[in-house]
Amino acid sequence: MNTRPQKVKGKERFPFSLLCLTLGAFAIGMTEFVIMGLLPNVAQDLGVTIPQAGQLITSYAIGVAVGAPVLTILTHKVPQKKLLCLLMIIFIVGNALSVIAPNYGFLIAARIGTAFAHGTFLGVGSLMAARLVRPEKRAGAVSLVLSGLTVANIIGVPFGTFIGQQLGWRASFAAIVIMGLISLVGIIRFIPVMRQDQHTSIAQEIRSLVNPQVLLMLLTGAFACASLFAVFTYITPLLMDISGFTEASITWILVLFGIGVTIGNIVGGRLADWKLMPSLIVNFGVLAVILAVLTFALQSKALAIITVFVWGVAAFGMMPGLQVRIMNLASEAPLLATTSTHSVLNLGNASGAFFGGVVITYMGLHNLPWVSAVIALAGMAGAIGSLALERRLNSAGKPQVKLGSSA
Numbered sequence: 001m002n003t004r005p006q007k008v009k010g011k012e013r014f015p016f017s018l019l020c021l022t023l024g025a026f027a028i029g030m031t032e033f034v035i036m037g038l039l040p041n042v043a044q045d046l047g048v049t050i051p052q053a054g055q056l057i058t059s060y061a062i063g064v065a066v067g068a069p070v071l072t073i074l075t076h077k078v079p080q081k082k083l084l085c086l087l088m089i090i091f092i093v094g095n096a097l098s099v100i101a102p103n104y105g106f107l108i109a110a111r112i113g114t115a116f117a118h119g120t121f122l123g124v125g126s127l128m129a130a131r132l133v134r135p136e137k138r139a140g141a142v143s144l145v146l147s148g149l150t151v152a153n154i155i156g157v158p159f160g161t162f163i164g165q166q167l168g169w170r171a172s173f174a175a176i177v178i179m180g181l182i183s184l185v186g187i188i189r190f191i192p193v194m195r196q197d198q199h200t201s202i203a204q205e206i207r208s209l210v211n212p213q214v215l216l217m218l219l220t221g222a223f224a225c226a227s228l229f230a231v232f233t234y235i236t237p238l239l240m241d242i243s244g245f246t247e248a249s250i251t252w253i254l255v256l257f258g259i260g261v262t263i264g265n266i267v268g269g270r271l272a273d274w275k276l277m278p279s280l281i282v283n284f285g286v287l288a289v290i291l292a293v294l295t296f297a298l299q300s301k302a303l304a305i306i307t308v309f310v311w312g313v314a315a316f317g318m319m320p321g322l323q324v325r326i327m328n329l330a331s332e333a334p335l336l337a338t339t340s341t342h343s344v345l346n347l348g349n350a351s352g353a354f355f356g357g358v359v360i361t362y363m364g365l366h367n368l369p370w371v372s373a374v375i376a377l378a379g380m381a382g383a384i385g386s387l388a389l390e391r392r393l394n395s396a397g398k399p400q401v402k403l404g405s406s407a
Helices: 017-046 050-074 080-100 104-131 135-167 169-190 202-209 212-232 235-243 247-274 276-297 301-317 319-329 335-363 365-395
Strands: none
Touching: 017 050, 017 080, 017 104, 017 135, 017 169, 050 104, 050 202, 050 335, 080 104, 080 169, 104 135, 104 319, 104 335, 135 169, 135 247, 135 319, 202 212, 202 335, 212 235, 212 276, 212 301, 212 319, 212 335, 212 365, 235 247, 235 301, 235 365, 247 276, 247 301, 247 319, 276 301, 276 319, 276 365, 301 319, 319 335, 335 365
């Protein structure tokens, strides 16, 4: 079946096939984060320390950062539906190897191999989602797919942690394998074969990636994730040491944060479909204000809960817009740029967590939110700079955005 985006009918605004991609994203989000709740179990079973078990998280992030561009380059000539299937098979095999891992080193290798599919699947899935709907619904379709990651944090991670605690940590990865198989069957059955009018070369993909506008938006996305993880990594001590919450209360507050994240992802997609760049710029500004407010709201339990929820909405409201913006800017050869987005975002995650630790060491825990607000302002400056550069190039007769409007 050959499908072109301009032929998608109005009643197919959000076709069922998008849910197959969302399920794949859900499984990916679960395999990335579920290990956090199972570190003691894994450490005890494999005879390693908690810090050593923590490297299972770091190794996955490295696998995502390296794997997305490398795998994209190696598979750039593979048709997108076949590529999605190949990536999901890699994901399934990687998690299956985690189930049977006999030792710590084997599990590290399995995690890295699994992570190689992460960024490329989400990048290709976002491109496919954008082609499955009408042009004016592209950001909403992308946000629906990426919502799988956010829902994984609300439902998948607690569910996977519960399974692992009751049946052993290997059972959690077995459950992820089952979800991967369901997603693979759905992709094979429901994702149409979409004709690509032309195949881009590696040189074209690299040129699109090193486009100054694309690089600027990748940096902007890194600032967005850094501002998030600078605080989120240390949210438990913030809520316990400053707000006075008990450890048992943190789980429910994080669930509330996850609900905010999901709402933000959906609302952000709609706003990006309406006014892409203005919504991104305003979102960064709102995020900076909320983080600054959090500095004071942490002194009150009620205000802390409300602010954490609103922070979740704002923090992820920009993600669909960032993805679509990069797809638009790299429209002639978007695959490498789109998949590299997830590499850069993971580097932003790691940088934010590291920088947050530096702030705590030298400035104190209570200063973390407002410093994170400054990082968000740096992201807003990047978005403003991108829009200004685009307008300057357009006024000079060199339009940069071909698949969407920044207005």
